[in-house]
Amino acid sequence: MDIDTRLLRYFAAVVEEGNLTRAAERLYVSQPALTKQIRRLEAQLGVGLFVRSRAGMTPTETGEALAAHAAAVLTAWEHALRVTRAATTRAARTLRVGFVASAANEHTQLIIADFARRRPGWRVQMRQAEWTDPTAGLATGEADVALLRLPVPEKSDLNLEVLLTEPRWIALPAGHHLAAKDHIRFQDVYDEPFVATPAESGAWRDYWLATDEREGHPVRIGAVAHHPDEWLNAIAHGQCVSLTPEATARFYQRPDVVYRPVTGVSPSQIGVAWPRTQPVDDTADAFVLSCRAVCNGGRLADRWSSDETHPPQ
Numbered sequence: 001m002d003i004d005t006r007l008l009r010y011f012a013a014v015v016e017e018g019n020l021t022r023a024a025e026r027l028y029v030s031q032p033a034l035t036k037q038i039r040r041l042e043a044q045l046g047v048g049l050f051v052r053s054r055a056g057m058t059p060t061e062t063g064e065a066l067a068a069h070a071a072a073v074l075t076a077w078e079h080a081l082r083v084t085r086a087a088t089t090r091a092a093r094t095l096r097v098g099f100v101a102s103a104a105n106e107h108t109q110l111i112i113a114d115f116a117r118r119r120p121g122w123r124v125q126m127r128q129a130e131w132t133d134p135t136a137g138l139a140t141g142e143a144d145v146a147l148l149r150l151p152v153p154e155k156s157d158l159n160l161e162v163l164l165t166e167p168r169w170i171a172l173p174a175g176h177h178l179a180a181k182d183h184i185r186f187q188d189v190y191d192e193p194f195v196a197t198p199a200e201s202g203a204w205r206d207y208w209l210a211t212d213e214r215e216g217h218p219v220r221i222g223a224v225a226h227h228p229d230e231w232l233n234a235i236a237h238g239q240c241v242s243l244t245p246e247a248t249a250r251f252y253q254r255p256d257v258v259y260r261p262v263t264g265v266s267p268s269q270i271g272v273a274w275p276r277t278q279p280v281d282d283t284a285d286a287f288v289l290s291c292r293a294v295c296n297g298g299r300l301a302d303r304w305s306s307d308e309t310h311p312p313q
Helices: 005-017 020-027 031-045 061-092 107-118 203-208 228-236 282-296
Strands: 050-053 056-059 094-099 123-128 145-149 158-166 168-173 193-196 220-224 242-245 257-263 268-275 302-305
Touching (some): 005 020, 005 061, 193 228, 193 242, 228 242, 268 282
Parallel strands (some): 094 123, 094 145
Antiparallel strands (some): 158 268, 168 242, 168 257
């Protein structure tokens, strides 16, 4: 019997989280879609894998037996995919760099140029991801390294170095009653409808809604956007406002949207990330070195890692 490895990955996530909602957020899928896939796996196997209750999802005896081997199967398969893809990119002398929105702002082209000096004959292929995937292709193996807007999922098996920090601003329709102000307090837009990224983006969505910085005020969702064009249109049409990095005011200018500094929210950070389980290859390491050299003169501004793995030196 052939089983889709995606179904096995979904199953493993539900076992680890013990909860469909948390597993769906981790996998960047909706809860109904995840439920459907778990039932599909159960139908293919002809057995029940979970006992469902208000407390969560508990594996059955059969589910526990499958879980005992699922992680090893997935690890081996993911390693095989990464090795294969790495070999392909080495043969093509191409580094796949995932990114969301403005990547590393004005530093992006300088990073690419620095990398070209470190790896003559190589080229960088920039791959833009939709906001459903804050890892910009790293989670699926479609990117070798990525320039990401933080936060990244806690269990994403990525190493991350913070490169840049910039204020978050607020984007408003040009006709908004606060648009004439030079600065806006975040408290003044608590009750405004906000543009949200898709639910699959999990903690990333919560961060850009500043759910932890609202002093208990609930979020009003006026629209959901998968990419910058949808986001801009939702604001321009007067539906919503949105937090955004300061750089957005430079990269996405249009007459029906205004950007203003906002007080009362934490700043935004950009990082370079790469898979913790990445096959040995110094090409991605060279890109990280280029990011450091361009963004902070070779000095590491901050660092986070999902384990004790050291970044490339």
